Amino acid sequence: MAKIDGFRVKNYRALHDITLGKLWNTQKTKPLTSMTAVIGKNGVGKSTLFDTFGFLADCLKGGVEEACDSRGRGGFERIRSQGQDGSVEFQLYYKQDGNARPITYELAIDLDSSGRPYVKKERLRQRRREQDRGWPFSFLMLNEGRGIVWKGEQEGKKVEEDKAEFDLFSLIERIQSGDAVEESKETEVVELDDKRKLGIATLGALKQHPRISAFRRFIEGWYLSYFTPDAARSLPLAGPQKHLNIHGDNLGNVVQFMEREHPRKFQTILEKISGKIPGINSISTEKSPDGRLLLRFNDRGFQEPFYAQQMSDGTLKIFAYLLLLEDPSPPPFLCIEEPENGLYHKLLETLAREFREHATRTRRRGGSQVFITTHQPYFVDALTPEEVWVLEKGKDGFAMIRRASEDPLIENLVSEGLPLGGLWYSDYLDNRDNG
Numbered sequence: 001m002a003k004i005d006g007f008r009v010k011n012y013r014a015l016h017d018i019t020l021g022k023l024w025n026t027q028k029t030k031p032l033t034s035m036t037a038v039i040g041k042n043g044v045g046k047s048t049l050f051d052t053f054g055f056l057a058d059c060l061k062g063g064v065e066e067a068c069d070s071r072g073r074g075g076f077e078r079i080r081s082q083g084q085d086g087s088v089e090f091q092l093y094y095k096q097d098g099n100a101r102p103i104t105y106e107l108a109i110d111l112d113s114s115g116r117p118y119v120k121k122e123r124l125r126q127r128r129r130e131q132d133r134g135w136p137f138s139f140l141m142l143n144e145g146r147g148i149v150w151k152g153e154q155e156g157k158k159v160e161e162d163k164a165e166f167d168l169f170s171l172i173e174r175i176q177s178g179d180a181v182e183e184s185k186e187t188e189v190v191e192l193d194d195k196r197k198l199g200i201a202t203l204g205a206l207k208q209h210p211r212i213s214a215f216r217r218f219i220e221g222w223y224l225s226y227f228t229p230d231a232a233r234s235l236p237l238a239g240p241q242k243h244l245n246i247h248g249d250n251l252g253n254v255v256q257f258m259e260r261e262h263p264r265k266f267q268t269i270l271e272k273i274s275g276k277i278p279g280i281n282s283i284s285t286e287k288s289p290d291g292r293l294l295l296r297f298n299d300r301g302f303q304e305p306f307y308a309q310q311m312s313d314g315t316l317k318i319f320a321y322l323l324l325l326e327d328p329s330p331p332p333f334l335c336i337e338e339p340e341n342g343l344y345h346k347l348l349e350t351l352a353r354e355f356r357e358h359a360t361r362t363r364r365r366g367g368s369q370v371f372i373t374t375h376q377p378y379f380v381d382a383l384t385p386e387e388v389w390v391l392e393k394g395k396d397g398f399a400m401i402r403r404a405s406e407d408p409l410i411e412n413l414v415s416e417g418l419p420l421g422g423l424w425y426s427d428y429l430d431n432r433d434n435g
Contacts, residue, residue, distance in 0.1 A: 002218050002332040003369050005031035005102060006093040009052050011081040014045035016398035020389060023093045024104045024125065024136055030403075033387050035359040035370045038401070039380060039424060040391035045399035046373040049391065050337045053371070054224045055079075056090060056107070060216065063196040064109050064117045076109070076117040081398065086110075087120050096214050101126050103215060104136060107198070118195040119145065124212065126156065135159070140203065140212060143168050145195035148187050151208045155186040223331035223368075227320055229313035229342065238293040243327060248320050252293040252308070255285050255323070262328060273322045276350065277315055313342040318351065325358040334358075334368040340376035352382035377421030385410050385420060390429050404429060 006021030006029070021032035040046050051071070058067035068076045080088055087108040095102050108121040121143055125136040137156030141147045147168055150156050157171075172189050192199060203209050204216030224246060231249035240257035241250050258266040274280045279299055286294040295308040297315070308316060321339060324330075339355075340348050361367030374380065380388060385405035394400040404410050404420065410428065414420055423429060 001098070001367055001369070002094060002096050003032075003034065003098075004092060004094045004333065006091075007032070007052075008089075008091040009049075010089040011084050011086055012052055012055070012088050012090075013048045013079060013081060014393070014397075014399045015048055015052065016081045016084065016396075018049075018399055018401045020401060021093070023091060024102065027133070030386070032369075033359075034367075035356045035372070035383075035387050036389065037372045037374055037380065037383055037387055038389045038391050039374055039429070041393075042375070044391045044393045046375070046391055047337060048399070050224070050335060050371075050373050052090070053222065053333075053335050056092075057219055057222050057224065059107070059109075060198055060201050060219050063194070063198070063201075064119055065196045068117050076111060094215075094218065096218070101129065103211065105200075105215060112195070116196070119198060122147075122199045124200070124215065126211065128156070140199060141168055142190070142192070142199045145192040145199075146172070147190060147199070148172060149190055149199075149203055149209060149212070151186045151188065153210060218332055221331050222333045222335065223324070225324075225334075225336040225339075227317065229316045232316045232320060233309045233311075235288075235292040235294070235309075238287050238291050242329070243331075244320065244324050248316075251316075251320055251323070252285055252295040255283075255295060256293060258323075258328075259285060265328070269323070269326045273319060273326070276322060276354075277318055280315070283319070314344060314347075317342055318347060321351065322354065325354060330358075330368045332368060333371065335371045337373050338375065339372060340374055340379050345376070345378045348376055348378040349382040352379050356382070356387075377425040380421035380424055381419040383420055385414055388420060390431070392431050400431075402431070 004021070006019065006023045008019040008023060009015045010017045020036070022029045038046055038049055054071065055067055058070055068079055073079055087110040090107045092105040093102055104125040106121065106123040107119070109117055110120040112118045119142070122140065123138055123142070124140040125138045127136045135158050138159050139150040139156035148171065190199070190203065192202065200212055200216050204212045206213070226246045227248040231247040232251045234249045236250055236253055238256065239253055240260050241253035242257055244251065244254050258269065270283050274282055280297055282298045284296050286296050288294055296305040297308070297311055298305045339351060343351065355370045355372065358367055359370040386403065388404040389401050390404055391399055391401045410423060413423055413428065
């Protein structure tokens with residue numbers, strides 16, 4: 001299962017410079033766990049952190065200018081941290097599977113001379129098979145839309161920018177002239193038509209670049225939940241659909257797909273889900289005379305079923321989440337903002353455990369890495385200090401983040417049996433140095 005070990009973002013709204021987990025140059029730091037939860041007060045940047053993953057996915061899908069303007073972001077100048085004039089930068093450190101060599105993806109976005117956002121820099125790095133430490137080899141380097149890419153699974157160039165200035169364009173000229181024979185053996189000089197599109201979007205579609213292709217598929221497979229119960233109450237046209245979409249308005253279509261393609265497993269899934277939603281005896285679908293699909297819930301206390309349009313927000317929401325976790329081909333990365341909204345508080349620990357159980361499955365068994373933002377202590381009660389990151393606002397107004405397990409007091413209190421959410425509610429997770 002592909003997994004993000006670490007993530008760094010610079011100059012993205014309130015996130016001036018924060019890092020979660022392990023990066024290629026911080027090898028002694030613990031990586032992100034299979035399930036990660038970010039907690040914090042209102043206004044500290046939880047939604048912004050959630051949106052960074054959506055922004056990267058949107059950049060891949062439609063380009064950086066479109067990503068800056070979509071989902072109400074308001075353009076590049078609204079995205080860049082207030083008072084800063086540098087690039088918006090991201091660094092993602094991930095493994096394609098448990099035994100794979102980690103890959104680092106670096107992206108810098110800035111404004112061009114016409115005031116439009118463009119890809120200023122893009123890079124992919126990976127250590128070679130026999131290399132245990134030291135600088136990883138770059139196998140994709142693009143500056144201003146022009147650069148070099150190495151083919152295959154192994155090649156690349158060692159570039160130590162902090163020790164000596166590296167001139168990418170000089171290397172390009174050497175390769176083109178035939179001087180850099182070693183570098184040119186498995187290299188291509190590339191120049192993008194559109195500097196607003198990511199290089200991984202174009203090169204990742206080519207068979208000769210398997211590492212780039214795998215990384216592109218990884219990001220394309222992310223699922224970021226923008227679920228709304230009102231959307232789930234819509235009446236879509238009948239027709240099976242394999243995956244739940246980000247808003248959840250095809251909930252009935254996914255049920256129909258699973259009902260048709262995995263009938264035995266689906267009945268087991270429905271029994272499992274209905275047993276976890278208070279009062280629900282069974283769940284099924286019904287096709288209306290005009291070809292629309294109705295989602296039907298049988299309440300234990302009533303003879304006639306209720307339809308999705310009559311069900312509570314909480315019932316629809318927990319049904320959607322549990323169905324998502326039972327996807328036969330799950331996304332590699334599942335990102336959910338404040339799943340507790342609209343749910344009865346006694347369901348939250350159960351839901352947290354469901355997310356963890358899903359996250360700790362192998363890819364073959366249908367697991368995903370799970371990333372959640374929350375401000376509900378009951379949800380946090382089911383988590384461990386290593387899974388929880390505390391986001392706070394620093395004295396300069398920008399966000400700062402730390403792992404709950406970094407505080408020995410918290411570790412000791414949890415080991416003594418005190419629930420982590422209760423400690424957070426009692427202000428034990430506040431940064432005492434900051435406040």
